[in-house]
Amino acid sequence: MAFDSLSDKLQNVFKKLRSKGVLTEDDVKEAMKEVKRALLEADVNFKVVKSFVKSVSDRAVGEEVLKGLNPGHMVIKIVKEEMDKLMGSEMTEIKLRPSNEITIIMMCGLQGAGKTTTVAKLAYQFKNKGKKPLLVACDVYRPAAIKQLQVNGEKVGVPVFAMGDNNKPLDIAKAAIQHAAKNNINLVFLDTAGRLHVDEDMMNELAEIKDNLDIAYTILTVDSMTGQDAVNVATTFNDKIGIDGVILTKLDGDTRGGAALSIKAVTGKPILYSGMGEKLTDLEPFYPDRMASRILGMGDVESLIEKAQSAIDEEKAKEMEQKFRKASFDFNDFLDQMAQLEQMGGMQEILSMMPGMASQMKNVEIDENAAKTPKAIIQSMTPRERSLQDPISPSRKKRIADGAGVQIADVNRFLKQFEQSKKMMKQMSGMMGGKRRRGGFKMPFGLR
Structure with missing residues (x-):
């Protein structure tokens, strides 16, 4: 299950805190050392860990907490609140344009992060909300990328626009938007090409699409199981082309949680959705407070x-x-x-x-x-x-x-x-x- 390793370590820290009737500053400091160690082992960004532990410590050593009736529980509450903040506090919703206008969403990311599957999952979500989505095959480099998008589109009942691999991605995107306008389609997803690593050609291609089209959202797909590498990729994409949010894939298999806990704090961009399985329905809106509850072993009753x-x-x-x-x-x-x-x-x-x-x-x-x-x-x-x-x-x-x-x-x-x-x-x-x-x-x- 997601975050098993981190969750176990944090719950052991909290168990010690709850067992003490009275807490001292030294108790809090010792607990924060263990929290810090657990977060670093979970591959959370070092600067993020340092800031998080300081925020919790500053609040936890206050007289109101240490002399309260349940100081251990109060410290845990503070950890939960600070973790909420770390991941963005509130769920960030993708706001589409009015139904008579076309909303263009450009999906980007490295190969292997699950971008093509994720774009179909996202289109399916909006189709169920009454929108008319179109998937556009702009990846003309990866073998079978167009076929994969067509197969996924068929599974979720969303049409796919493709022109083959002899066309420029920008030309395909322009033709797709014209097709959407003629066919009363109000939501266009551009499935752009990924690479094995970030390179200049990739960024130039994405920048060209953004410069020539009215892109409403640029969404980056990253593999949560790559930890700090996912954070570094998000930082690079944001610096080079500007992103509006991130979708974390494979979160159901991420036992550590470093990417989920670092991305918002490092890039300033919200996590929009999390991929929680292989099925085309396994995409969940990312609620920071609910994710913090899961990480801290408190469950997620709302979800x-x-x-x-x-x-x-x-x-x-x-x-x-x-x-x-x-x-x-x-x-x-x-x-x-x-x-x-x-x-x-x-x-x-x-x-x-x-x-x-x-x-x-x-x-x-x-x-x-x-x-x-x-x-x-x-x-x-x-x-x-x-x-x-x-x-x-x-x-x-x-x-x-x-x-x-x-x-x-x-x-x-x-x-x-x-x-x-x-x-x-x-x-x-x-x-x-x-x-x-x-x-x-x-x-x-x-x-x-």
Whole structure:
């Protein structure tokens, strides 16, 4: 999970602070030394670490904190607030022009950072908001770059404009904008060429596009797992051509967090989105306060709720709740719940966002493929068996096991777990009563 290494070290520091009834200046200094070491090991920029530790220390050694009722908790609160500031405090939204005008967004970055995939993810997000995006293939150098964009565009249902690799990127961009104007398209994404490293030709090409077109946003895609290299790339692009924001890719695999914690402080430019997986839906708006909560092991309930709201049909959720209460939950409902979990990113990701769960789950490997066995078992049942109209006799169990390619023992185990789940659902539904968040929303499997 993202930031595991840094999160573990910081939580150990906080555990020591919370265990002390009274804090002294020396306690705070010792804690800040450990925080500093943890941040440097996480590949956070040295100047950023120095400034961050000073800000926290200056606030933490005040009389109000040291003599407060819960000084350890107050210091942790200060760390959280300063970390929020470090990453920009508030989410920065891409503001598009009115629908009757064309907004042009130029995407740039080095090869391997995931730019072409990210531009398709971004177009998909805006398509779902009612915009009419167009992807433009301006990378005429990398083999198969145009084909990759076309494949991704088809997957997300967004058209792709391409002219082949014998044309200049600026000419392709100009022709694409004319095409957009004729076809009532109001959002154009230019997928420019990447290089293996920053070079003069690359920068000149991007500068030429910016000088000749009315670019609303220049967005840089960087690989978060490269740590300080990502920060250096962002600094160079900003100095050479000027960027308006950054998208961090592969953040789900970044155990350190150096890029996420350094980029805004070093470049002054906000992180706009974070790539959290390989699927074309795995792109999240970057909320500094939520990211700080994740890093500090406090969970990210707001993002979890938003994920669930986008994955769950409200009417179906209400209907499911009534089934829980009446214990009329059947195998078809079980399949629906599994599908919703998959849409939300799987159990590992869900648990990592729940307060206190990330540290408990760090050494637990959840086999997301384990869901395939119950799914195969249910799909091998008859419609009447799925809806609990026909009891599942021993002979039926054998037929189901053969159809699912499992042992009868696996079927028996699943049926037992299903009955236990039904009882638990009913108990949880009763315990929670009518308490809901955000107008009737309830999470799958009783998670709230």
